[in-house]
Amino acid sequence: MSPSDSPDLTVDEAKARIAQLSAELRRHNRLYYEEDRPEISDAEYDALFRELQALERRFPDLVAPDSPTQSVGSRPAEKFDKYTHALPMLSLGNAMNVDELREFDQRVKRHLGMDEDADVRYVAELKFDGLAVELTYENRELVAGSTRGDGTVGELITPNLLTIDAIPRRLPDNAPDVIDLRGEVFMTKHDFAKLNERRDEEGEPTFVNPRNAAAGALRQLDASITAKRPLSIFLYGLGRAEGLDVDAHSELLKKLSSWKLSVNDKWRVCKNVDEAAAFYEEFLEGRRDLPYDIDGVVIKVDALRLQERLGVLSRTPRWATAVKFPAEQKTTVLNDIEIQVGRTGVLTPVAKLEPVFVGGVNVSNATLHNQDEIERLDVRVGDTVVVQRAGDVIPEIVEVVRDARPADTIPFSIVEAVGGKCPVCGSEIVRLEGEVAYRCTNIACPAQVVRGLIHFASKPAMNIDGLGDKLIRQVADKGLVGAPADLYRLTKDDWAGLERMADKSAQNVVDALDKSKDVALPKFLHALGIRHVGEATALALAREFGSLEKIRAASLEDLADVPDVGPIVAEAIRNFFDNPDNAKRVDDLLEVGVHPSWSSEPSEMPLAGRTFVLTGGLDAMSRPEAKDRLQKLGAKVAGSVSKKTNVVVAGEDAGSKLKKATELGIEVWDEETFLAKLKELSG
Numbered sequence: 001m002s003p004s005d006s007p008d009l010t011v012d013e014a015k016a017r018i019a020q021l022s023a024e025l026r027r028h029n030r031l032y033y034e035e036d037r038p039e040i041s042d043a044e045y046d047a048l049f050r051e052l053q054a055l056e057r058r059f060p061d062l063v064a065p066d067s068p069t070q071s072v073g074s075r076p077a078e079k080f081d082k083y084t085h086a087l088p089m090l091s092l093g094n095a096m097n098v099d100e101l102r103e104f105d106q107r108v109k110r111h112l113g114m115d116e117d118a119d120v121r122y123v124a125e126l127k128f129d130g131l132a133v134e135l136t137y138e139n140r141e142l143v144a145g146s147t148r149g150d151g152t153v154g155e156l157i158t159p160n161l162l163t164i165d166a167i168p169r170r171l172p173d174n175a176p177d178v179i180d181l182r183g184e185v186f187m188t189k190h191d192f193a194k195l196n197e198r199r200d201e202e203g204e205p206t207f208v209n210p211r212n213a214a215a216g217a218l219r220q221l222d223a224s225i226t227a228k229r230p231l232s233i234f235l236y237g238l239g240r241a242e243g244l245d246v247d248a249h250s251e252l253l254k255k256l257s258s259w260k261l262s263v264n265d266k267w268r269v270c271k272n273v274d275e276a277a278a279f280y281e282e283f284l285e286g287r288r289d290l291p292y293d294i295d296g297v298v299i300k301v302d303a304l305r306l307q308e309r310l311g312v313l314s315r316t317p318r319w320a321t322a323v324k325f326p327a328e329q330k331t332t333v334l335n336d337i338e339i340q341v342g343r344t345g346v347l348t349p350v351a352k353l354e355p356v357f358v359g360g361v362n363v364s365n366a367t368l369h370n371q372d373e374i375e376r377l378d379v380r381v382g383d384t385v386v387v388q389r390a391g392d393v394i395p396e397i398v399e400v401v402r403d404a405r406p407a408d409t410i411p412f413s414i415v416e417a418v419g420g421k422c423p424v425c426g427s428e429i430v431r432l433e434g435e436v437a438y439r440c441t442n443i444a445c446p447a448q449v450v451r452g453l454i455h456f457a458s459k460p461a462m463n464i465d466g467l468g469d470k471l472i473r474q475v476a477d478k479g480l481v482g483a484p485a486d487l488y489r490l491t492k493d494d495w496a497g498l499e500r501m502a503d504k505s506a507q508n509v510v511d512a513l514d515k516s517k518d519v520a521l522p523k524f525l526h527a528l529g530i531r532h533v534g535e536a537t538a539l540a541l542a543r544e545f546g547s548l549e550k551i552r553a554a555s556l557e558d559l560a561d562v563p564d565v566g567p568i569v570a571e572a573i574r575n576f577f578d579n580p581d582n583a584k585r586v587d588d589l590l591e592v593g594v595h596p597s598w599s600s601e602p603s604e605m606p607l608a609g610r611t612f613v614l615t616g617g618l619d620a621m622s623r624p625e626a627k628d629r630l631q632k633l634g635a636k637v638a639g640s641v642s643k644k645t646n647v648v649v650a651g652e653d654a655g656s657k658l659k660k661a662t663e664l665g666i667e668v669w670d671e672e673t674f675l676a677k678l679k680e681l682s683g
């Protein structure tokens with residue numbers, strides 16, 4: 001029981017508690033909606049929210065017009081233009097379990113004057129754990145894409161949303177003149193894992209869960225950064241829809257699908273609340289097998305006529321409710337915090353846990369991300385902690401059970417734990433301004449060297465067949481290699497001298513190394529392990545400059561001008577080549593015979609190095625399909641026209657992009673030319 005439930009609560013006490021809860025909720029709204037770094041779980045947020053709601057119900061005079069219960073979410077962040085939704089974007093009331101779902105069903109029937117055991121037809125959908133957005137189409141053209149914001153005013157993020165393949169610029173001819181589509185933008189578990197892997201490799205901090213990663217991606221001022229973080233969308237609702245001929249929510253979903261829009265296929269019509277409850281139970285188990293995160297199901301009254309009669313409360317409709325899943329959480333003991341050193345020298349604290357079974361797997365490690373996270377949680381060795389499989393993907397520590405803290409624990413500091421020195425090589429560690437991470441300053445640190453070599457030899461980099469982690473560790477431990485070029489200087493006998501290495505295998509490694517010398521420029525660039533330069537950026541650099549010499553000589557401005565490279569990445573590249581140790585590493589590689597080369601138009605990629613922009617509608621194929629066809633031929637497909645654009649493909653009703661292309665004198669293909677070229681180039 002919370003203090004607010006006490007029957008003796010005075011008005012003054014209630015006032016004080018309401019003020020406190022409102023302030024806390026506002027802070028958490030800001031952390032969640034504006035800064036993408038929530039500090040409490042959804043369940044904890046819901047508990048605070050419900051306590052405030054309950055108090056306001058008991059003391060209706062104390063409800064402030066700006067109470068968090070009276071508005072949805074939070075104000076839009078300042079950096080984007082604001083967008084006022086034509087109709088407010090509502091939120092959903094919550095049911096925490098099947099009993100509360102049944103209470104919702106009873107309320108619906110009471111409001112409609114129906115018998116308590118009558119059947120109401122519902123649509124059951126999954127509740128996607130992402131960010132609500134609105135897509136506004138006028139005359140079937142996308143004119144605005146926006147976030148929910150506070151429900152009335154959101155942020156205008158059209159270019160960011162256009163990086164999502166499933167969002168078309170144009171609706172089919174039979175769509176209404178004005179329609180606002182609503183849905184949830186999210187990142188799949190697979191894309192999230194890949195993104196974090198890449199960020200880890202590039203020395204960037206990892207995201208805690210797919211939702212935060214998606215939120216961070218959508219809020220990028222620079223849409224080219226959004227484009228590097230693959231997002232998806234499911235549409236599930238409407239704002240305005242002038243002249244749309246549907247009379248049930250289920251029909252709307254079918255109509256959206258018929259327009260080839262992305263609608264999740266798990267929705268189901270339920271003839272009564274029992275079937276809706278069964279849907280909930282089914283996905284309580286089945287959620288783990290889905291390729292994306294859900295945090296519950298949403299139950300909506302199907303008939304639009306009934307929805308209208310039920311109407312809305314200040315922030316939530318009476319005709320729908322979310323039924324939340326309990327979070328998959330367990331408590332366990334934190335035995336130790338280990339500090340690992342990554343390829344870029346970042347020190348990462350890893351929680352060593354007493355193994356615990358949560359979310360279907362045994363968990364014994366969890367990342368603590370960085371010192372800020374450790375301080376936020378105030379987590380200490382010996383603590384009992386709540387572990388959650390965040391988004392069913394990676395385990396995280398949600399909170400410390402304070403009551404269970406042993407008497408002798410002390411706050412954990414990474415610096416103290418490692419005595420201010422890199423735990424691997426003993427060099428100084430630093431925390432650069434504006435960074436959350438501590439780094440080892442020694443680029444010859446064995447942890448960095450070994451991981452750097454493993455990265456160098458890996459498939460997406462130099463692709464040295466048969467040269468895996470174990471061999472690399474052995475030659476590094478023996479002091480035979482300190483830098484990539486040393487690998488090429490080793491003889492067959494050096495390799496044969498390693499543990500369990502037959503002559504033949506030794507020869508294979510030497511041959512594989514030899515073969516790797518002829519390498520494509522993007523792979524070589526990626527192999528160097530320059531901060532922020534992953535496969536995509538390496539490819540963009542190769543396309544733009546064509547040779548290693550030109551990239552090494554490029555100015556900051558030239559680098560920052562490359563599509564997909566912004567000022568931060570440009571600076572990292574410049575810093576890398578300006579550092580004499582790195583310059584020597586690169587020279588050494590060239591000296592041992594590594595030969596990075598780039599031909600911009602290899603025959604199987606006839607459009608390699610060419611940048612296309614698609615605009616207007618095509619009859620023969622959808623825009624994602626056209627994009628895919630072009631990319632398969634090696635082209636880059638950009639979202640906007642610039643002097644770097646080579647060709648603009650202009651379909652029906654092409655607008656401002658066509659105008660700009662004409663102004664800039666860029667080649668324009670109409671649909672007929674486009675199809676003919678595709679045919680010609682695809683052979």
Ligand code: IVH
Nearest residue numbers: 090091092125126127128132184236298317
């Ligand atoms: S319907 C008036 N359907 O959950 C109805 N929302 O907690 C408004 N959400 O703001 C939303 N999946 O961001 C709806 N299938 C679904 C949903 C869904 C996720 C999100 C949405 C909404 C929030 C409410």
